[in-house]
Amino acid sequence: MEKFTGESILEFTDRFKTDLDCLEYLASKKWEDNYKCSKCSHTKFTIRKKNFARDCNLCHHIESPTANTIFHRVRFGLRKAFVVIFEMSASTKSISAKQMAKRIKVSRTTTTTFMKKVRISMASSESMPMVGNVHVDEFVFGGMENLKQGRSNDSKKKKLIIAVELSDTGGVKRVYFDTLKNYSSEELRNIFDTHISKQAKVKTDKWSGYKPLAKEYDIVQVKSDKGKSSKEIHTIIHQVKSWLRSTFSWVHKEHIMKYLNEYSYRINRSLFKDNIFDLLITRMVKTQKVKYQNIILSK
Numbered sequence: 563m564e565k566f567t568g569e570s571i572l573e574f575t576d577r578f579k580t581d582l583d584c585l586e587y588l589a590s591k592k593w594e595d596n597y598k599c600s601k602c603s604h605t606k607f608t609i610r611k612k613n614f615a616r617d618c619n620l621c622h623h624i625e626s627p628t629a630n631t632i633f634h635r636v637r638f639g640l641r642k643a644f645v646v647i648f649e650m651s652a653s654t655k656s657i658s659a660k661q662m663a664k665r666i667k668v669s670r671t672t673t674t675t676f677m678k679k680v681r682i683s684m685a686s687s688e689s690m691p692m693v694g695n696v697h698v699d700e701f702v703f704g705g706m707e708n709l710k711q712g713r714s715n716d717s718k719k720k721k722l723i724i725a726v727e728l729s730d731t732g733g734v735k736r737v738y739f740d741t742l743k744n745y746s747s748e749e750l751r752n753i754f755d756t757h758i759s760k761q762a763k764v765k766t767d768k769w770s771g772y773k774p775l776a777k778e779y780d781i782v783q784v785k786s787d788k789g790k791s792s793k794e795i796h797t798i799i800h801q802v803k804s805w806l807r808s809t810f811s812w813v814h815k816e817h818i819m820k821y822l823n824e825y826s827y828r829i830n831r832s833l834f835k836d837n838i839f840d841l842l843i844t845r846m847v848k849t850q851k852v853k854y855q856n857i858i859l860s861k
């Protein structure tokens with residue numbers, strides 16, 4: 563089955579006219595590599611025309627495309643679920659759960675829950691650390707806004723760290739965020755260990771917390787020049803803050819990482835924007851439902 567590409571809402575609505583169209587797409591993604599019966603491991607099957615389920619030729623166990631995925635019993639319908647995923651991936655900014663609820667005519671609770679699951683799928687697989695030129699900086703969000711950049715110990719503000727990988731021409735290639743409990747080396751190192759290769763050339767400000775990390779990572783510390791020394795990183799910080807402020811009237815501290823994941827997902831794949839929807843759908847239909855429940859409960 564041909565994959566859906568592009569960002570056109572018209573092409574999108576032409577392609578996915580009914581819940582059944584979406585079901586067929588999910589089936590093609592779920593079993594794109596192979597099919598193995600979940601009961602007896604047999605690999606031959608017959609496709610049921612009415613819902614694209616696989617009927618095992620040996621034990622006749624029937625598995626629907628949505629079985630054991632987060633699309634199982636999506637009460638508001640697969641087509642609406644697809645619209646939410648399209649909006650969150652192919653659009654430039656995405657929208658709030660409240661706006662989304664109006665757009666697809668379901669309750670806000672429904673969109674809130676489903677969008678949470680999409681955000682979990684957008685979290686990094688952490689399998690491709692950044693190499694090359696990487697800039698790292700800290701910033702705060704929330705509480706009383708002021709124009710001061712950098713560290714703050716105001717307890718109402720969320721402490722965050724950002725790592726930006728730059729291309730040879732100075733453009734932004736990838737962006738990752740993490741939350742910080744404080745500005746100690748132990749806290750700062752999480753984003754390094756998760757997202758930055760030891761081969762990367764890293765630039766930070768002069769904060770002493772980075773010094774111990776320089777034993778393992780290639781770090782150059784330069785005096786922070788009110789944002790002038792690293793324009794790209796400050797542009798991103800500015801953009802992410804204004805996106806959070808304008809799209810979500812209230813971002814709970816505990817959940818900020820999920821929004822930041824969504825933001826990095828779009829930026830990090832902006833070069834592959836044509837495939838972004840297809841990639842996300844594939845990831846979602848191949849992730850076991852239980853994973854989402856564990857993550858949501860543990861937060």
Ligand SMILES: [Zn+2]
Nearest residue numbers: 599602618621
């Ligand atoms: Zn079987």
